Amino acid sequence: MKTAEIAQRFLDYFEKNDHTIVPSASLVTDDPALLFTVAGMVPFIPYLSGDVPAPYRRAADNQKCIRTNDIEEVGKTPRHGTFFQMLGNWSFGDYFKDGAIRFAWELLTSPEDEGGLGFDPKDLWVTVYEEDDEARDLWLSLTDLPDERIQRLGKDTNYWSTGLPGPAGPCSEIFFDRGPEYGIDGGPATDDDRYVEIWNLVFMQYEITNVRSKYDFDVVGELPAKNIDTGMGLERIAFIKQGVDNMYETDQVRPVLDRAVALSGRTYGANHEDDVRFRVIADHIRSSLMLMSDGVTPSNDGRGYILRRLMRRAIRSMRLLGVDGPTFAELFAASRDAMKDAYPVVATDWARISQYALAEEATFLRTLAAGETLLDDSLAQTKSAGGTSIAGAEAFLLHDTYGFPIDLTLEIAEEAGLTVDRASFDALMQEQRARAKADARARKRQLADTSVYRDIRAQGETVFTGYTDLETESRVLGILVDGVSIDRATTGQIAEVILADTALYAESGGQVADKGVIVGPGYELDVLDVQKPVAGLISHTVEVTAGEVGVGQPATSIVDAANRRSARQAHSATHLVHAALRDTLGKTATQAGSLNRAGYMRFDFTWGQALSDSTKTEIEEIANNAVRDNLEVTTRVLALDDAKQLGAMALFGEKYGDTVRMVDIGGPWSRELCAGTHVSTSAEIGLINLVGESSVGASNRRVEALVGLDAFRSLAAERALVSQLTSTLKTPREQLPARIAELTASLKAAEKKIAAFEAKALGDRLPALAAAASRVGDTLVVAESIGSASSGDDVRSLALQVRDRLGADASVVALGAEVNGRPVVIVATNDAARAAGAKAGVLAKAAASVLGGGGGGRDDVAQGGGTDVAALPAALASVKGALGA
Structure with a gap:
């Protein structure tokens, strides 16, 4: 049974049982505590916690996930993969334990010809939380499982929480017994690889607080609405149903492994160490492909660093298999062909993905060459000094500064008859990890508990009126100070104020938040920032400059019109520059990020080399011609699929709902999905002045421009400077470059003479x-x-x-x-x-x-x-x- 067929059977089953089928969210999550969607439940957290009302009572999905905390286990076990797909069914205050158990058992054990997955009940085991008698009794009454194949386990394995205050609850896991040839008897309690966990049913019924660790917390009480969160590992089901030994040999992964075998000339199955390397390559190439399809690009921090690490581990593994040259063109193509039926984006965006992959590979191969030179020097110095071991600090420098893998350092040192002070290296790595964990903990502590918005969000979504209005009358829904809900805020306080309606734009899509004020009877608030803390809610960070504001009071949001006008100009200018870049460089020059604020725009795009002066001039001219032509700017709200069919550009990593806002400038010439504010005609932009172009990574460039009055002021300052130079040098404007070159040459000649004179004086x-x-x-x-x-x-x-x-x-x-x-x-x-x-x-x-x-x-x-x-x-x-x- 193919992987895609398993997923479709799952979705069809739950659709038949009144579940809304939800498309997979991006691997890039909105949650500031997470780099990636690490589990199937991540996109549903606002609904599970009750912060945002769920739009459906029942749902099912096949969610893409990335998890790298077990990266060292990849290839060594049958089930560890960095990219995986999690099938899930969800209940938001609808069915609970009995429904979840009934659905899971029926789908797993129903015959294949009836739409089920055809598992033999005698091969299945179940675990429950040791104190959850209810779940154990339901398994016994709803299924034909014998009591001895239902095992009670502790909180460390069968209790779910995020590690933060919020929802939690016991869980029940379903395991497949691979048979005695794979390990010992005794069921999942043995923690043996013979028993493969295939489905986890989380019974989310409690709210916890005072979280001291993932398994040490206080239970506040039961949730007002109990939820079901389940996850069935698609790759695990696939390798069992396909009759192979591990996930790396399934139909979506094996083609990459086979290509690596062909490129290396070695045999899969002949050597354990080589087999692990082949599996690492197959897993990491697929993970990298999927990350890049969701807009992640290689870099030295955050998500980009994780991607870079995966790609470089794949290169290192190919090298350890004896392949020193480039291989990504073939490996990524093999993964694309294996995944494109399930995820067409990997084929439609192949030009962009392959551009990043090949550039990263070329960069790392150069890094390896440079690292080997440094290592050779270190080896020679160690030998000449009579030493037998490379210092751990030198190995760490190669790893940390130059990206040179420790495995290669060990291998090359061994070939030279030397060792590496691994203990010292490991100590330095541990110090680095400790610093990183401390930073992560500090970041997590700084995160707001979004549950404080729950009651406010329950009153409905904040309505944004700012597309048409710069002033809107509304009322105060809630006030927060230091993350705590309060009834009122007084003069001098900094607070978050949430309104039912607002004309003030919340920062998103690269556009910074509006400036403005909020006024009401007897009070005035200066708006410092506007954000979207949870989906559907707009929060204004304000300083109370006069009076006292209270919940329920009338409130009028007033936008700083001049700032908004300049911000609109900058945002629309960004769209024009994007279109001009694609006109000039081609369709692979796609957006990789942007920033728009009053009078200024910054645009990052995929491109592997610096732009020539003539290319920058051409881009600037195309964009300003569009300003001159006074193109109409129109917006439409339509279905996401309809917008894509019309050719609308989407920003990778940005989240889009079922309906989107599409912005056209001059019709299809510039057509993008965008929730920002824009001018009504391109002539309102006034002027675009490109002032900078630079690198922001191996395959990313950045252009910066001043817009409108700021662009005029910059050009006026340059004109004044040129006027001063013509006056000082007594040279016509058109002759300034030649005159300055002449003076520079004279200065260099004089400096050379002076240096020669000084050298002679010293020699004397x-x-x-x-x-x-x-x-x-x-x-x-x-x-x-x-x-x-x-x-x-x-x-x-x-x-x-x-x-x-x-x-x-x-x-x-x-x-x-x-x-x-x-x-x-x-x-x-x-x-x-x-x-x-x-x-x-x-x-x-x-x-x-x-x-x-x-x-x-x-x-x-x-x-x-x-x-x-x-x-x-x-x-x-x-x-x-x-x-x-």
């Missing part, structure tokens, strides 16, 4: 400096200040020349100078001096400590510096002192 001092040598013990020492110098390199060159002039006797030269207002000391030693124990790095460090700075370097030549120029004589004396000690 060579005989006197050599003659100034004195003996400290058996060593000739020159420790002199030469005054000022153009650069440290000049001082270094002179020190080396003095050292060479002193001959073969043990010699140390320490020259001090003032370079750009700061003291510098260069120390040079010859072979005889080093043999006697004089090391330049040690001596330079001693001098630098006197100068109030730091220093060091090689044994033959080193440099120190600091801040105290007056201390140069004492620093030079310290070199002599160190030699005489």
